[in-house]
């Protein structure tokens with residue numbers, strides 16, 4: 001089987017915004033407690049943070065992390081998560097029916113973000129709270145002058161403002177599961193007025209307004225149009241969330257789910273632009289795909305978990321080889337839309353639907369999905385080149401024409417980097433990349449993830465599924481030809 005990718009340095013989708021490689025830590029399950037934070041663990045540092053987790057997060061190079069939720073944020077009283085730890089109340093977290101001790105709050109999380117070289121993408125509670133709590137939080141975090149909330153931050157030991165730049169106006173406000181769920185009219189008005197107040201406190205911040213919880217919501221489309229009608233002039237990004245899974249155990253269909261992500265993004269971009277036209281606005285609204293991943297393995301186990309525990313084992317998906325291939329396809333799809341998707345958050349980062357897992361009494365380890373993410377985050381920076389692709393296609397239940405190849409190329413100063421997934425389960429793909437106007441003379445690396453049982457997983461003591469070097473490649477000044485193994489994730493770097 002053959003496929004071709006043609007690229008030119010004249011045809012650029014966009015410069016990649018590094019925030020495309022963001023992630024998410026929610027106060028949910030073991031993400032925080034026994035995930036990033038576990039004072040009694042052998043690897044923990046002076047602040048109680050696990051060094052083994054810090055090391056793996058740093059390797060992923062995530063420039064922004066959404067916090068503290070998720071559904072959790074709709075019950076979050078931020079004032080209870082700062083100041084003297086001994087005075088912080090234990091609360092019922094209604095979203096996940098767990099106990100939140102508030103041992104880790106905004107102050108501690110900020111400290112952790114500095115250890116892993118990232119920034120906070122802070123969500124405010126628009127479920128059970130509103131304008132005042134949100135604008136006070138911006139003042140507490142970002143205000144430099146002499147004011148009540150800024151002084152409280154100082155009294156809590158943080159002299160300099162946290163300077164949080166990106167903020168989410170609530171979370172999944174259309175979802176019936178959300179505490180304080182709203183109609184598009186109710187949410188649109190509240191989001192607009194909250195955005196106004198937050199920007200009056202600090203006009204340098206950027207705001208993400210909630211789109212639908214996923215593209216299958218009954219109000220999808222109407223929600224986006226109504227909410228944007230209310231908020232267009234006050235916000236900077238519209239959010240998208242989507243999770244995929246292979247509950248029906250149909251690999252060909254599962255591998256095609258990135259086509260769904262592609263259509264979802266294209267549709268939401270069209271809605272943003274429709275409101276732009278309606279309002280005769282000169283402003284372009286971009287997208288924040290601030291929750292995306294694979295989530296289905298843990299659904300059954302979650303039903304059995306008892307309520308009202310601290311750090312219950314929730315959403316602990318164990319990812320297999322086919323999940324790594326799908327994650328690769330989804331990453332490539334995000335890159336294809338780098339002109340409009342400026343922020344994306346792999347949901348989530350540690351233990352909860354996560355690339356990184358921890359054993360409470362053992363080590364931190366990488367799931368299968370860790371590796372494609374790490375490679376794209378590290379090398380997928382620079383300019384995304386418009387992909388002109390030729391490929392045979394196959395048909396699935398949901399899609400008439402699924403290309404066997406999913407691919408994209410990124411050009412940075414000295415490297416051309418090509419990412420590709422061969423979706424064929426049977427055939428080696430003869431993959432030819434041509435780049436007439438880019439001068440290439442040397443292969444730096446060709447690595448692949450291939451050859452595993454599709455259901456094989458990594459465990460704390462065996463990281464079986466990870467990239468290995470391949471030699472199946474030849475390079476000339478204007479083309480390269482690589483043999484891509486059946487069902488493989490591939491990264492080719494050359495200069």
Ligand code: AHR
Nearest residue numbers: 026070071072171172347
């Ligand atoms: O990421 C897990 C949950 O998925 C988040 O809390 C919520 O926003 C979404 O439904």
